[in-house]
Amino acid sequence: MKMRGAYAATLLSTLMLSGAAQAEYSAADEIKVLQGFKAGGGSDALAQLTQPFLRESLGVEFINEYLPGATGAIAWTRLTKQSPVDGSVVSITNTPMLMTNYIMNDSIHYSIDELTPIANVVTDPGIIVVPKDSPYKTVEDFFAAAKERPGEITVGNSGVGGDDFFSTIMIEKATGLSFQKVPFQGDGPSATAALGGKIDASFNNLGNVYGHIKSGSLRPLAVFTRERLDILPDVPTVMEKDIDVVAGSSRGYSAPAGIPDEARKELIAAFEALKENEDFKKTAQERAMNLDIQTGDDYGQMMQEMEGQFEDIWADVKDEVNQ
Amino acid sequence: MDNLVLVGLTNVITFTNISLILGGTLLGLFVGAMPGLSATMALALLLPLTFGMDPATGLSMLAALYVGASYGGSIAAILLRTPGTPSAAATVLDGFPLSQQGQAGRALGVSLFSSFIGGLMSGIALLTAAPLLGVLVLKFGPIELFAIAVLGITIIGSLSQGSVVSGLLSGTLGLLVSTVGMDLITGTPRMTFGIINLFSGIEFTVALIGLFSIPQALILIENAHGPQKVASKITDRLVPPFAEIRRLLPNIFRSGGIGIITGLIPGTGGDTASWFAYNEAKRFAKDKSRFGKGDIAGVAAPESANNAVVGGALIPTIALGIPGSSSTAILLGALMVQGILPGPNLLTDYGDVTYTLIWAVIFANVGLLLVGLLFTRLCVSVTRVPDSFVACSIITLCVIGAFAINNSLFEVGLMLGFGLFGYWMNKAGVSPAPMVIGLILGPVMETSFQQSMLIGQNNLSIFLTSPIAVVLLCIAVFSVLQATPFFRWLRVALRARTQAE
Numbered sequence: 004m005k006m007r008g009a010y011a012a013t014l015l016s017t018l019m020l021s022g023a024a025q026a027e028y029s030a031a032d033e034i035k036v037l038q039g040f041k042a043g044g045g046s047d048a049l050a051q052l053t054q055p056f057l058r059e060s061l062g063v064e065f066i067n068e069y070l071p072g073a074t075g076a077i078a079w080t081r082l083t084k085q086s087p088v089d090g091s092v093v094s095i096t097n098t099p100m101l102m103t104n105y106i107m108n109d110s111i112h113y114s115i116d117e118l119t120p121i122a123n124v125v126t127d128p129g130i131i132v133v134p135k136d137s138p139y140k141t142v143e144d145f146f147a148a149a150k151e152r153p154g155e156i157t158v159g160n161s162g163v164g165g166d167d168f169f170s171t172i173m174i175e176k177a178t179g180l181s182f183q184k185v186p187f188q189g190d191g192p193s194a195t196a197a198l199g200g201k202i203d204a205s206f207n208n209l210g211n212v213y214g215h216i217k218s219g220s221l222r223p224l225a226v227f228t229r230e231r232l233d234i235l236p237d238v239p240t241v242m243e244k245d246i247d248v249v250a251g252s253s254r255g256y257s258a259p260a261g262i263p264d265e266a267r268k269e270l271i272a273a274f275e276a277l278k279e280n281e282d283f284k285k286t287a288q289e290r291a292m293n294l295d296i297q298t299g300d301d302y303g304q305m306m307q308e309m310e311g312q313f314e315d316i317w318a319d320v321k322d323e324v325n326q
Numbered sequence: 327m328d329n330l331v332l333v334g335l336t337n338v339i340t341f342t343n344i345s346l347i348l349g350g351t352l353l354g355l356f357v358g359a360m361p362g363l364s365a366t367m368a369l370a371l372l373l374p375l376t377f378g379m380d381p382a383t384g385l386s387m388l389a390a391l392y393v394g395a396s397y398g399g400s401i402a403a404i405l406l407r408t409p410g411t412p413s414a415a416a417t418v419l420d421g422f423p424l425s426q427q428g429q430a431g432r433a434l435g436v437s438l439f440s441s442f443i444g445g446l447m448s449g450i451a452l453l454t455a456a457p458l459l460g461v462l463v464l465k466f467g468p469i470e471l472f473a474i475a476v477l478g479i480t481i482i483g484s485l486s487q488g489s490v491v492s493g494l495l496s497g498t499l500g501l502l503v504s505t506v507g508m509d510l511i512t513g514t515p516r517m518t519f520g521i522i523n524l525f526s527g528i529e530f531t532v533a534l535i536g537l538f539s540i541p542q543a544l545i546l547i548e549n550a551h552g553p554q555k556v557a558s559k560i561t562d563r564l565v566p567p568f569a570e571i572r573r574l575l576p577n578i579f580r581s582g583g584i585g586i587i588t589g590l591i592p593g594t595g596g597d598t599a600s601w602f603a604y605n606e607a608k609r610f611a612k613d614k615s616r617f618g619k620g621d622i623a624g625v626a627a628p629e630s631a632n633n634a635v636v637g638g639a640l641i642p643t644i645a646l647g648i649p650g651s652s653s654t655a656i657l658l659g660a661l662m663v664q665g666i667l668p669g670p671n672l673l674t675d676y677g678d679v680t681y682t683l684i685w686a687v688i689f690a691n692v693g694l695l696l697v698g699l700l701f702t703r704l705c706v707s708v709t710r711v712p713d714s715f716v717a718c719s720i721i722t723l724c725v726i727g728a729f730a731i732n733n734s735l736f737e738v739g740l741m742l743g744f745g746l747f748g749y750w751m752n753k754a755g756v757s758p759a760p761m762v763i764g765l766i767l768g769p770v771m772e773t774s775f776q777q778s779m780l781i782g783q784n785n786l787s788i789f790l791t792s793p794i795a796v797v798l799l800c801i802a803v804f805s806v807l808q809a810t811p812f813f814r815w816l817r818v819a820l821r822a823r824t825q826a827e
Contacts, residue, residue: 043370043656073525110520163513201467214669
């Protein structure tokens with residue numbers, strides 16, 4: 004009975020793999036993916052989207068290990084300090100959390116220099132939304148109100164250190180305005196508070212509020228992208244208003260520094276291939292995930308730029324926040 | 327609209343779906359009964375399995391799992407004094423004494439029927455009144471949430487058995503421990519001593535397992551060679567007599583209502599609802615002295631409430647696309663995988679799938695009653711196992727459970743630390759229940775207070791601008807006064823006057 008079970012299991016896994024293994028991953032048969040957040044969250048959603056496709060192209064099994072805590076810092080410390088550098092361990096890296104963690108906290112010791120950036124996969128663009136019965140019809144109205152009553156317009160964000168918190172500061176610095184920033188525990192509660200009119204506006208992410216925008220319960224004022232979004236053609240970017248702010252919450256994959264070059268190239272090639280994979284694109288679209296694939300050095304540069312930007316911002320506002 | 331309701335119903339009633347509902351319930355019962363394994367965790371792990379399934383099938387299974395786990399927590403709470411889920415903590419207070427008196431079967435039976443009725447109530451509320459109640463959700467912002475937390479804290483007063491001072495001490499300790507971790511507003515780590523495992527605060531479940539389960543195991547070991555314990559008779563019936571259910575019915579209905587309302591408010595869930603329900607059951611009871619010593623009403627109330635939370639938490643989820651709890655956030659994820667974007671149009675544009683989910687919740691409650699009767703009968707035999715074996719199993723389960731929360735040994739150490747502290751509390755006669763309430767409500771109260779202050783430009787009068795908050799705060803003041811000598815004096819004075827007339 005036991006034998007038969009084992010046989011069935013082997014057969015099943017052979018069947019599942021047989022359609023797959025075109026290219027073998029040179030470094031390992033299994034890749035462990037460290038996730039800094041609980042199962043079922045945004046990082047997990049990325050893993051569930053990407054890994055079935057990567058399993059086919061790399062011919063490896065993925066094992067997710069969830070190590071929630073300290074907004075991802077536990078998993079990223081493990082990745083950089085305590086993981087084998089043979090290419091058998093990677094982690095889902097969320098920016099800007101990845102850098103703001105150690106920029107803001109002296110007790111967190113890893114840095115992006117200890118990583119091999121593999122690929123960014125999704126970016127959820129930043130967006131300003133207001134309640135449907137808000138007096139602010141356009142982003143100009145909103146900024147005008149903030150100018151009239153400095154520090155009184157309440158703006159929700161997903162928490163100190165998150166992308167929405169920093170994009171609020173970036174807007175403040177670029178425009179010279181000041182808002183009353185109200186942190187929530189995640190962008191969901193921040194959107195809910197805006198829905199109920201408890202705050203004047205919420206700096207949020209598109210994927211989280213798109214359903215509410217479509218049904219008219221939240222009004223989008225502006226997005227933090229370089230160009231207007233295809234799905235919201237009427238919503239201006241803040242760039243159009245001469246405010247140089249591009250922000251969003253991104254998720255990708257990184258390995259520890261010093262993994263074998265061959266493994267790095269193979270991993271990068273697998274992500275490059277996803278760019279052309281129609282099936283993958285379709286699945287991502289169905290799950291409302293906005294693809295933004297940037298591999299290898301491009302991802303590395305993206306991280307470097309963000310690190311510099313956030314270090315400057317934090318040096319500026321540190322005393323104000325930690326009053 | 328009626329059409330969609332029927333489409334949902336027909337989607338659920340197929341052989342595959344019904345059997346998966348039963349399977350999901352059983353799995354949920356098991357997960358719920360294990361300390362440390364939570365419904366959220368099981369849902370997240372099962373979610374990828376449903377990707378390949380038909381939406382109706384996948385959702386039915388997940389909903390059943392959620393419902394099953396909400397009841398399962400009470401099994402270990404009653405039999406072993408180790409709440410299997412955080413929302414079963416209140417069940418321990420009266421469930422375990424009943425079990426010690428050899429009435430484990432009766433307690434489990436009442437718990438099952440209360441869960442069933444509470445769950446069914448919330449399912450019906452979900453089916454009929456979701457859009458109406460959904461509007462209510464948006465009325466609750468930080469200001470109102472703060473008032474709820476303050477009201478919740480007053481429960482500590484009424485829970486302090488014996489000495490009020492020790493109850494307040496325990497509650498204050500809970501509040502103090504809940505401040506460990508990063509400050510929400512400034513991001514500054516507090517009382518973390520540079521240990522990054524503490525940055526997100528102390529996992530509530532870790533403290534809960536430690537405070538209840540480890541002391542119980544140690545006490546069992548201490549008494550292992552003492553007089554034999556009272557084992558529940560196999561003949562102890564699980565199906566409670568009709569008269570008993572009828573007597574408890576007002577209590578169960580009230581608790582179910584509390585569960586639905588608490589579930590709907592984002593930020594509060596089963597763990598809070600069960601304490602509210604327990605407290606109200608005690609407030610309305612004629613003889614309060616039996617509470618804490620094995621009053622069956624103290625089992626019915628929290629269990630009805632924590633199962634009613636399931637439907638309650640789903641109300642904002644389906645009416646507005648806002649998850650009411652971490653478990654419903656995962657159910658929302660399951661909908662997204664089926665190509666449904668969360669928003670206020672779930673009941674209209676995607677009505678077929680949404681009503682399937684609602685019917686699945688209702689059927690899962692019926693399934694719970696059937697599966698529960700069989701599963702629970704098996705569980706009662708735990709009371710026949712010698713204490714020393716039970717003690718070892720409890721400790722093993724605690725270690726596994728604490729590890730499973732964050733996949734880290736740090737939590738295991740922390741849990742054992744809380745365990746030793748809980749043992750000391752037990753010896754010193756300090757009840758851990760107020761501490762648990764402090765731990766649950768501390769973060770809610772602090773966060774919502776800070777947010778309210780930011781919204782109100784540091785002006786305390788912001789709390790008077792919300793009618794809901796004012797009413798809740800008045801009830802809180804009344805509850806506190808009720809516990810003071812002044813109130814007793816007033817009552818005596820009033821009675822004297824009416825007698826004089």
